[in-house]
Structure formats: C-alpha cells, structure tokens
Amino acid sequence: MTVLVTGGAGYIGSHMVWSLLDNGEDVVVLDRLSTGFRWALAPEARLYVGDVADPNLLDSIFKNHQIEAIIHFAGSVVVPDSVSDPLSYYENNTVKSRALIAAAVAAGVPHFVFSSTAAVYGTPQDSQPVAENAALNPESPYGWSKLMTEIMLRDTAAATPLTYTALRYFNVAGSDPKRRTGQSTAGATHLIKVACEVALGKRSRLSVYGTDYPTTDGTCVRDYIHVSDLTSAHLKALKRMRAGGRSIVANCGYGRGFSVLDVVDCVKRVSGNDFEVSLVDRRPGDAASVIANAEVARREFDWVPEYDDLDLIVQTALAWEDLLSKRNDK
Ligand SMILES: NC(=O)c1ccc[n+]([C@@H]2O[C@H](COP(=O)([O-])OP(=O)(O)OC[C@H]3O[C@@H](n4cnc5c(N)ncnc54)[C@H](O)[C@@H]3O)[C@@H](O)[C@H]2O)c1
Numbered sequence: 001m002t003v004l005v006t007g008g009a010g011y012i013g014s015h016m017v018w019s020l021l022d023n024g025e026d027v028v029v030l031d032r033l034s035t036g037f038r039w040a041l042a043p044e045a046r047l048y049v050g051d052v053a054d055p056n057l058l059d060s061i062f063k064n065h066q067i068e069a070i071i072h073f074a075g076s077v078v079v080p081d082s083v084s085d086p087l088s089y090y091e092n093n094t095v096k097s098r099a100l101i102a103a104a105v106a107a108g109v110p111h112f113v114f115s116s117t118a119a120v121y122g123t124p125q126d127s128q129p130v131a132e133n134a135a136l137n138p139e140s141p142y143g144w145s146k147l148m149t150e151i152m153l154r155d156t157a158a159a160t161p162l163t164y165t166a167l168r169y170f171n172v173a174g175s176d177p178k179r180r181t182g183q184s185t186a187g188a189t190h191l192i193k194v195a196c197e198v199a200l201g202k203r204s205r206l207s208v209y210g211t212d213y214p215t216t217d218g219t220c221v222r223d224y225i226h227v228s229d230l231t232s233a234h235l236k237a238l239k240r241m242r243a244g245g246r247s248i249v250a251n252c253g254y255g256r257g258f259s260v261l262d263v264v265d266c267v268k269r270v271s272g273n274d275f276e277v278s279l280v281d282r283r284p285g286d287a288a289s290v291i292a293n294a295e296v297a298r299r300e301f302d303w304v305p306e307y308d309d310l311d312l313i314v315q316t317a318l319a320w321e322d323l324l325s326k327r328n329d330k
C-alpha cells in the first residue's frame with residue numbers, strides 16, 4: 001500500500017515525505033516542480049513529474065501503485081497573488097483539485113487528506129481562537145479556492161466511499177529539526193522566511209504590510225505552527241481514517257497569535273542581527289488576525305504538538321536558511 005503525496009517536492013510536502021518514510025510508509029510523489037525542487041525530495045520516494053490534473057499520468061500512477069491514500073499539497077499558495085490573478089488560483093487550486101478527486105474516486109482510493117487553510121475564515125467576526133464551525137468568510141480568492149475544494153470533498157464523500165480529512169493549516173514555518181529539508185521557495189513571500197533571509201543578509205529589507213489593523217500593535221496577527229507538528233497531524237489523521245474514522249475538518253495551529261512586529265523582534269533576537277524594517281501600506285487579501293482552536297485535532301486524532309515555541313520555529317528556519325546559502329554558494 002502506497003501514499004501518494006502531491007506537491008511532495010514543495011516546502012510542506014517535502015517534510016511530509018520524510019515523516020511518512022520515517023514511519024515506514026511507501027511513498028510516491030506527483031509534482032510539476034513549479035515551486036518545488038527535485039533535490040528537496042527524499043531519495044526513497046519515487047517522483048512523477050507532472051500536473052495533478054493530468055489524467056494519463058494519474059492513470060499510470062494508479063496502475064503502477066496500489067494507492068491507499070492521497071495527501072494533496074499541490075497548489076498555489078501566495079495570498080496577494082490570488083488577489084491580482086484570481087483565475088489562476090481557481091484553476092490550480094480548485095479546478096485541478098476537482099480533477100484529482102475525480103481520478104481518486106474512479107480509482108477507488110479510500111482516503112484523502114487535503115491542505116486547507118486558515119484563510120477560509122477571513123478575519124473571524126465572533127470569537128478567537130476560531131473553531132471549525134465558525135462562519136467562513138475568506139478575504140482572498142486563495143481562501144475561496146481552498147474552501148471550494150473543501151466543499152467538493154464534503155459532497156463527494158457523502159456520495160462515494162471516499163473518506164477525507166481537510167486540515168486547515170494556520171501559518172506554517174520552520175524546518176525539519178534533522179535539517180533534511182526546509183523552505184526553499186525562490187522569491188518567497190512568507191513572513192518568517194523573508195525575515196530570516198533579511199537577518200542573514202540575503203535580502204536588503206523587510207516591509208511590514210499595514211500598521212493600522214485593529215490589533216494590539218496595528219500589524220496582522222497569525223498563529224505560526226512548526227512544519228513538523230503539521231506533518232505529525234497528517235500522520236495521525238491518516239491513522240484515524242485507516243481505523244474507520246469518518247470525514248472531518250480540523251484546524252492545525254497552536255491557539256496563540258503573534259503580530260508581524262512580534263515576529264520581526266523574535267527573528268532579530270534569535271539571529272542576533274538587527275535589520276532594517278519599512279512600515280508600508282496594507283497588502284491586499286490579508287485578514288487582520290486569525291488564531292486556531294485546535295480542539296478537534298486533539299480530540300479526534302490525539303494531536304500533541306511538540307514545537308509550540310516561536311523561538312524554536314525561528315531557530316529551525318534560520319538553520320535551514322543558513323544551509324541553503326551554503327548550498328547556493330556552491
Ligand atoms: N505554507 C503555509 O503556511 C500554508 C498554510 C496553509 C495551507 N497551505 C497549503 O499547503 C500546501 C503546500 O504549501 P507549501 O507552502 O508547501 O507550498 P509550495 O509552493 O512549497 O509547494 C507546493 C508544491 O506543489 C507543486 N505544484 C503546484 N501546483 C501543482 C500542480 N498543478 N501539479 C503538480 N504539482 C504542483 C509545486 O511544484 C510545489 O512543489 C498548499 O496547498 C498550500 O495552499 C500552506
């Protein structure tokens with residue numbers, strides 16, 4: 001039995017592949033290498049280079065391997081890009097997910113884990129931390145593109161034997177503590193990644209997008225989660241479905257928020273390097289504040305995070321950034 005990981009050459013996917021292999025799973029990866037890297041992949045995982053919506057490629061993967069679960073990371077991930085180019089986000093995240101789900105159902109794949117996002121909530125209107133049954137009001141096409149995929153999964157699971165888990169990730173950061181992989185995205189836009197690049201002198205400055213949000217210091221607040229805690233949530237969610245668990249949606253975050261300025265201070269402190277910060281206008285599509293209530297993950301699959309510490313997240317992100325510079329220098 002094999003687990004198919006789409007987007008397995010990307011940031012989170014490459015960590016997932018290592019976690020699966022560490023747990024004795026057989027892994028096949030499907031990735032078109034648009035933002036991922038062949039070298040990021042564990043050598044034991046077989047890579048099919050191509051698109052998640054390519055029917056011939058999917059057909060051959062399902063013929064060559066007995067796929068028992070799909071973990072679907074492949075997608076486009078930059079919130080402001082989705083505002084400027086919404087149709088490409090609906091294409092890559094929604095339309096192509098539909099094709100993959102259809103192929104999974106046709107091939108009789110029993111389990112599906114989907115990379116959803118905190119962006120489905122927008123800025124929660126009621127209370128924070130936000131639970132899965134809160135109102136869903138995405139503030140970007142990215143959030144909508146993921147919510148539509150959740151809805152397709154919900155309705156497909158009701159009509160077919162497919163069981164799914166949609167994990168709503170909050171802000172994923174950090175790198176593999178064993179330093180086998182990390183976030184290598186070229187021209188990355190994620191706050192912790194960008195701040196680490198600036199701290200190590202790989203970029204000249206950091207822009208802080210918006211200082212007039214209704215938060216304690218006026219900058220946006222996010223719930224930053226270490227990538228290894230996220231991959232452990234996937235393993236546990238998969239185990240639960242294998243044991244007969246029904247389809248669910250679960251938040252993955254720690255339940256506490258840090259502002260952009262908190263993150264900047266942390267990166268300066270942990271790296272020991274001061275750097276320049278520009279306070280600029282808001283970036284389109286950003287929610288003011290979003291913090292996870294992760295009770296469902298704890299209750300349904302006994303998720304116990306191990307890296308709930310912003311300093312530790314930043315330390316591992318910096319460690320990877322340092323390795324990456326040495327690699328790029330070669
Ligand atoms: N990074 C975060 O904080 C975060 C938070 C919430 C949800 N997510 C979701 O997690 C998933 C992974 O994100 P990431 O940060 O690792 O991004 P990433 O860009 O590093 O990884 C995405 C991978 O998917 C591949 N890919 C993209 N479109 C494809 C397609 N049509 N066919 C085949 N391969 C394709 C890319 O080459 C890349 O390897 C995404 O679905 C994203 O929306 C990420």
Ligand SMILES: O=c1ccn([C@@H]2O[C@H](COP(=O)(O)OP(=O)(O)O[C@H]3O[C@H](CO)[C@@H](O)[C@H](O)[C@H]3O)[C@@H](O)[C@H]2O)c(=O)[nH]1
Pocket residue numbers: 077078079116117118119169170171172189190191192194206207208209210220221222260283286
């Ligand atoms: O150089 C930067 C980068 C980011 N930010 C701010 O930092 C916050 C976090 O931004 P970013 O790290 O880009 O993450 P999000 O836009 O919150 O989105 C991430 O987190 C979501 C889950 O919350 C995922 O779904 C997305 O794929 C992922 O990109 C936002 O307020 C940004 O405006 C800055 O001020 N300067």
